[in-house]
Amino acid sequence: MRQLRIVLILLLVAASTTLHVLPLLLVALVKALLPFERLRLAANSLLTGLAASWIGFNGWLWDTFTQTRLIVHGDADLRMDGHYLVLANHQSWVDILVLQKVFNRRIPLLRFFLKRQLFWVPLLGLAWWALDFPFMGRYTKKQIAKRPELAGRDIEATRRACEKFRAIPVSIMNFVEGTRFTPGKHARQSSPYRHLLKPKSGGVAFVLDAMGQGLHAVLDVTIAYPGGRPSLADLLADGVPEVCVQIRQREIPTELLCGDYQNDRAFRARFQQWMNGLWDQKDTDMAALLGEGERLSA
Known part of the structure; x- marks a missing residue:
């Protein structure tokens, strides 16, 4: 069945x-x-x-x-004409369906930064291209060490995408951890967070630098699965009892809108401190959504 x-x-x-x-x-x-x-x-x-x-x-x-219950906190004041940077933790392919269900027709269409290989997904790859989803090389550290110019390609792709997005309402989506959470990855990172991997700030910094004043808020999204991290097959088979989502709308600090993340060590430290603060709160929110901590605060 x-x-x-x-x-x-x-x-x-x-x-x-x-x-x-x-x-x-x-x-x-x-x-x-x-x-x-x-x-x-x-x-x-x-x-x-x-x-x-x-x-x-x-x-x-x-x-x-499915009978999956979707419980959302803090989703007031969303705008279809907004210009958002959406940041979220990442545990499963189900996360994408959750984000789309929560935000569809409530904010502008979510645009993801995709691996270049996904262009070849039948039909969907062409659809993502038609919708101006940016495709990135996602080069490894070893590849960049051998060919440093590869690092600049993704930065340039980010800038080109953001130039297109300036003229339209947009929601730029970023899974800041860079990969899906697993206990093994968590242990290898020695992550200081109980429920999260370490945030990667570089991609967020490049978007804020490229968009400048074109973004008016960050939507900081925390996704939790009280029944355990599901696979896509679990959702399709009605095996996910509940999904909990916390949305925090945050102002973007003006001092982080322009700076040289790559070459300015002091700016990079300030930016990472800001991201780590978001992740501290997100870890607390995760605990609350999973019933392990205090109730969520506004």
């Missing part, structure tokens, strides 16, 4: 994806041929509308085929 349920849902997702991506690609092609910037910007609303419809269908599947 579990396998039949998963196959059925995946078939519905595949059908919905095909029905949404084909017109999305057509609109993207027309947009690329339009001669005027104003017309190209107008096409963006059609593209994001198709993406929101696809996400909405996935949300309907969640509500129809």
Whole structure:
């Protein structure tokens, strides 16, 4: 029964994806041929509308085929015309579905920084490209040590993406830990946090530097699974009893909007101190969401 349920849902997702991506690609092609910037910007609303419809269908599947309770704290005052940097912890592929369900049609479409290899995912890779999702090399330290110029490619890709985002309402999504949480990774890092990996500040710093005053707030999102970290198959099989989410809307410190994160050691230390403060609070929020600490504060 579990396998039949998963196959059925995946078939519905595949059908919905095909029905949404084909017109999305057509609109993207027309947009690329339009001669005027104003017309190209107008096409963006059609593209994001198709993406929101696809996400909405996935949300309907969640509500129809699972009994998973989604409990959200602090989601007031969200704006569709906002310019947000969304930061979240990362435990499972389910996190992406959670974020989309919580924020769909409440803030601008979430845009993720994706590994370049994901461009080749059937249909979805082209859809992400059409929606201006930035594709990154994600080079290893060993690769960068051999070829230092590779580090600059991702920085430049970030700047190009942010230039596009300046003209439209946007939500730039960043899983700051850089990878999904596992107990093994937690132990190898000697992470000072009970429920989190160490935050990686560089990507956040590059976005804030590139966007400048173009962002008006950070949405600091904490996702917790009281029943344990689930797989995507667990969600599809209705094996996730509850998901808890805490959203904290934060002002961006003006002194962090411009600075040389790579070369200015003092600025980098201040930036990392700010990120570590966010992660201290997030670890406390995780404990509260999991029922291990005091109740959540505002």
